[in-house]
Amino acid sequence: MHLPDAVVGDARTSGFAWDTLTDLVDVGNRMAGQEGERNGAMVVRDAFADAGLCDPHVEEFEIPGWWRGDSVLEIHEPSERVHAGQQDVLALPGCPAGEATGTVVDVGDGTYEEFEARADDLDGAVALASSNTPEEADRWIHRMEKYVNAADHGAVAFLFRNHVEGSVPPTGEVGYHQRPGPIPALGVSREVGARLARYAEEGCEVTVSVDCRNEPTSSRNVVADVGPDTEEAVLLTAHVDAHDISDGANDNGAGSALVAEVGRLLADVDLDTRVRCITFGSEEIGLWGAYHAAETLDLDSVKCVVNLDGAGSSRSLRVGSNGFDSVESVFADVTDDLNAPLVTDDTVSPHGDQWAFVQEGVPAVMTSTVSESSGRGWGHTHADTLDKLDPRDLPDVAVLVAEAVARLASDDAETPHRTRSEMAEAIDDGYVQELKMGGRWPYDDLD
Incomplete structure (x- = not known):
């Protein structure tokens, strides 16, 4: 199957995706469970309606919310300094409020x-860890692991x-599904971190102060359909939430805008199977929107999932297939046919909304750009x-994704499912x- 020339031409000349992305970033704070996430969901719902999708609607669900207060990092020795304000220090969502003093x-x-x-040195201390994962590591090491290890x-x-x-x-996020976490936590810049690491070599005492709230709240998914009213559906997804300190342009306003554009x-394409477009809430704090969808859908009727996350940084696709070769091969054929680059990875990864479906054996891929x-x-x-983004990239990505989803x-x-045991x-x-x-281990029943 190939997209009609008129559809490709429309994608190349339309500003719909960029306009939707602009509306999303102009919301500002889209933190999970907060007013900005609600407003972002409304932007997407309206975009779905403007795109001519069927029955655009919002589905609400409960989540463990987190609200940021003021945070302070006070260095006592070897050189006194106070870092306060969000350009200096940021509390990590899911951590508790509190104050602690210790040696770095x-x-x-x-x-x-x-x-x-x-x-032997960490008991009673303040642990300092880089966001980097060393090249020799066999996988990405998540901040949550570093936090829990500390x-x-x-x-x-x-x-x-x-x-x-x-x-x-x-x-x-550091709390994930064990909120709130056990100790206060702050993010600091590379420059502040380098100073702390230098001070730590001669002895550095600091006080970490975090003000925040951990309270229940609600989040929301936005859902709409395109194509025939078949029982089976291909899911095209992204997350609309972003961290409260960020416009969330690439992560993941671009993905949400692309779902609406695709x-x-x-x-305008004659599809054999329904495509369900979903933007999830609360990805950044534990994939709650994706889990809500996976738990409320008949997964036997989900043919596959194409999840867009961080897909606005270039025109070069990356597909994390989670070992579902049937979906990866479609993207490979599309990029070959359209002479476009593609990077693939078959690692089964628990990062991204597709994981809520992957863990159940539903063919689901993470699609981003490199x-x-x-x-x-x-x-x-x-x-x-x-x-940071180029408006010329979104049309190319939209064409590639639309072609793959149509196929x-x-x-x-054919996109065969796998068992949970597999x-x-x-x-x-x-x-x-x-x-x-x-x-987050979902297989206790199999252990």
């Missing part, structure tokens, strides 16, 4: 080996220092803003460790 212990990149090497080794607070320069402290393009700023880059910082919706496309066996030991540490 630098655990480098925060690998399991580095924590063990400093185990607490498990007796640290009274956790400092997460950015490895990307630019005086931007990082934020990001839905708009597919409205660029010089790949990796976390500006994500989860103040700097994830619209000016996946064809009666000729998925449990396919997960690397490192990710098994991470999932259990974060309270």
Whole structure:
């Protein structure tokens, strides 16, 4: 199947995706469960309606919410200094409010080996770990693992220092499904982190103060359909929430805008199977929107899931297939036919909304773009803003994704599911460790 020339031409000339993205970033704070996330969901619902999708509506669900207050990092020795304000320090969502004083212990990149090497020093200390994952690691090490390792080794607070320069402290969830976490936690910039690491070599005492709230609230998914009213559906998804300190342009306003744009393009395509467009809430704090969808849908009727996250940084696609070759091969055929680059990875990864479906054996892929700023880059910082993106990229990405989704919706496309036991066996030991540490291991019934 190929998109009609008129549809491709429409994609190349329309400003719909960029306008939707602009509306989303102009909302500002889209933190899960807060007013901005509600407003972002309304932007998407209206975009779905303007795109001609069927029955755009909002589905609400309960989540554990988190609200940021003021945070302070006070350095007592060897040189007194106070870091306050969001350009200096950021509390990490899911941590508790509290204050703790201790000696800074630098655990480098925060690998399991580095924590063990400093185990005797961490009790009663403040652990300092980089956001970097070393090249020799066999997988990405999540901040939550570093946070939990710090607490498990007796640290009274956790400092997460950015490895990307630019005086931007990082934020990001540490509580996940065990909220609130055990110790206060702050993100600090690469520059502040380098100073702390230097001070730690001669003895550095600090006080970490975090003011925040952990309270129940509600989040929301936005849902609409395109194509025939079949029982089976291909899901095209993204998350609309972003961290409260960020416009969330690439992570993940671009993905949400692309879901609306691809839905708009597919409205003019003769599809064999329904495509359900969903933007999830609360991805950044534990994939709650995706879990809500996975728990309320008949998963046997989900043909496959294409999840867009961080898909606005370039025109070069990356597909994390989670071992579902049937979906990856469709993207490979599309990029070959359209002479476009493609990077693939078959690791079964628990990061991203597709995981809620992958864990149940539903074919689901993470689709993003790769660029010089790949990796976390500006994500989860103040700097994830619209000016980092190029409006010329979204049309190319939209065409590639629309072509792939249309082919996946064809009666000729086969996307076999796997069993939960098969998925449990396919997960690397490192990710098994991470999932259990974060309270997210879904296979206790199989153990």
